Amino acid sequence: MTTYKLIATAAMGLEAVVAKEVQNLGYKTTVENGKIMYEGDEEAIVRSNLWLRTADRVKIVMGEFKVYSFDQLFEQTKALPWDQLLPVDAAFPVSGKSIKSQLYSVPDCQAIVKKAIVEKLKSSYKRMSFLDESGPSYKIEIAIRNDVATLTIDTSGAGLHKRGYRVGQGEAPLKETMAAALVQLTNWRPDRPFHDPFCGSGTIAIEAALIGQNIAPGFNRDFISEEWPIIPKDLWDKVRLEAESQANYDQPLEIYATDIDHSMVEIAKENAIEAGLGDLIQFKQMQVKDFTASRDYGVIVGNPPYGERIGEEEAVETMYREMGEAFEKYPTWSKYIITSHPSFENLYGKPATKKRKLFNGFIRTDYYQYWGTRPPRKES
Numbered sequence: 001m002t003t004y005k006l007i008a009t010a011a012m013g014l015e016a017v018v019a020k021e022v023q024n025l026g027y028k029t030t031v032e033n034g035k036i037m038y039e040g041d042e043e044a045i046v047r048s049n050l051w052l053r054t055a056d057r058v059k060i061v062m063g064e065f066k067v068y069s070f071d072q073l074f075e076q077t078k079a080l081p082w083d084q085l086l087p088v089d090a091a092f093p094v095s096g097k098s099i100k101s102q103l104y105s106v107p108d109c110q111a112i113v114k115k116a117i118v119e120k121l122k123s124s125y126k127r128m129s130f131l132d133e134s135g136p137s138y139k140i141e142i143a144i145r146n147d148v149a150t151l152t153i154d155t156s157g158a159g160l161h162k163r164g165y166r167v168g169q170g171e172a173p174l175k176e177t178m179a180a181a182l183v184q185l186t187n188w189r190p191d192r193p194f195h196d197p198f199c200g201s202g203t204i205a206i207e208a209a210l211i212g213q214n215i216a217p218g219f220n221r222d223f224i225s226e227e228w229p230i231i232p233k234d235l236w237d238k239v240r241l242e243a244e245s246q247a248n249y250d251q252p253l254e255i256y257a258t259d260i261d262h263s264m265v266e267i268a269k270e271n272a273i274e275a276g277l278g279d280l281i282q283f284k285q286m287q288v289k290d291f292t293a294s295r296d297y298g299v300i301v302g303n304p305p306y307g308e309r310i311g312e313e314e315a316v317e318t319m320y321r322e323m324g325e326a327f328e329k330y331p332t333w334s335k336y337i338i339t340s341h342p343s344f345e346n347l348y349g350k351p352a353t354k355k356r357k358l359f360n361g362f363i364r365t366d367y368y369q370y371w372g373t374r375p376p377r378k379e380s
């Protein structure tokens with residue numbers, strides 16, 4: 001086993017949530033903008049990919065160094081131990097970005113990194129001819145920021161939000177990673193009712209069900225590093241089997257997913273069935289103003305329309321008012337609403353207990369939290 005420097009990448013605003021998940025897997029973290037850094041071996045790579053619900057990707061840091069010229073970039077890249085990870089037939093596309101740095105031509109940086117790795121592999125594997133790149137894939141990135149180059153290899157492949165269950169979607173689906181974060185930022189516990197009144201394609205409710213039964217979010221998909229010789233196949237099998245035994249399929253859940261749009265409810269149902277959670281979520285066509293609950297101390301998480309589209313604003317504002325009135329009847333429930341609407345609290349009729357700045361893709365939003373009353377303490 002080798003120890004690698006790893007990065008779990010996070011959407012802006014979700015760093016603390018991702019860091020907590022990485023810590024829960026047993027690793028010490030340091031956090032920078034959009035990056036959670038930690039150290040771990042091959043098993044850490046497998047476990048991170050399979051278990052992280054809110055990270056975008058998991059990457060290996062191959063090297064980090066100051067760079068001011070193409071010669072330096074070439075030599076320092078070539079000096080890194082690429083041959084310890086990449087086999088002679090590795091396919092390795094190089095992508096790049098450069099921010100506030102002397103080396104600003106990204107295509108040139110990519111070409112130089114590529115050439116340096118080719119040279120390194122040719123000399124390590126004693127190849128005179130070209131490398132045919134017919135083997136497993138290694139997506140390499142050269143990122144230069146303030147003249148510091150970071151070379152990484154992606155271990156995830158498709159972003160971790162691609163869980164594999166979304167067979168259908170509506171107009172503005174949430175990323176699965178963001179939906180999981182919205183659930184994790186609440187006080188929901190699996191023994192309490194949960195309701196998404198704007199379910200769209202069902203992402204929030206499905207992520208809640210996965211969390212509620214402790215099902216690994218990556219159980220239904222593959223990862224690019226499964227092809228790599230450095231990670232034994234049986235390690236993937238072992239971690240998958242462990243995940244299977246850690247899932248708590250007997251945990252009863254009371255999760256509701258409703259939407260005004262009949263066709264969205266059907267799509268959400270299909271996605272839940274694809275995730276293997278069809279029986280766990282109760283779907284219904286319903287307007288938010290008709291919200292009712294038969295139990296206390298539940299949690300609502302909602303991603304309503306933000307009213308940004310032309311012609312939509314007035315209807316959305318009326319709906320926010322009606323939502324506030326409907327939810328007000330349930331003081332024991334906690335309500336969490338994500339929106340970019342600047343007057344949300346006014347329209348809803350109440351200032352939030354707390355709000356948190358989040359980015360839904362490129363849209364700056366607030367996550368408005370209205371905490372419900374606490375259940376009475378049990379007499380002992």
Ligand SMILES: C[S@@+](CC[C@H](N)C(=O)[O-])C[C@H]1O[C@@H](n2cnc3c(N)ncnc32)[C@H](O)[C@@H]1O
Binds near residue numbers: 174
């Ligand atoms: C931004 S989308 C939700 C996307 C969802 N989170 C997903 O991942 O697919 C907003 C949803 O709210 C629904 N909606 C709009 N007005 C509503 C209302 N008054 N009551 C309930 N649902 C409503 C829309 O049909 C739409 O599906």
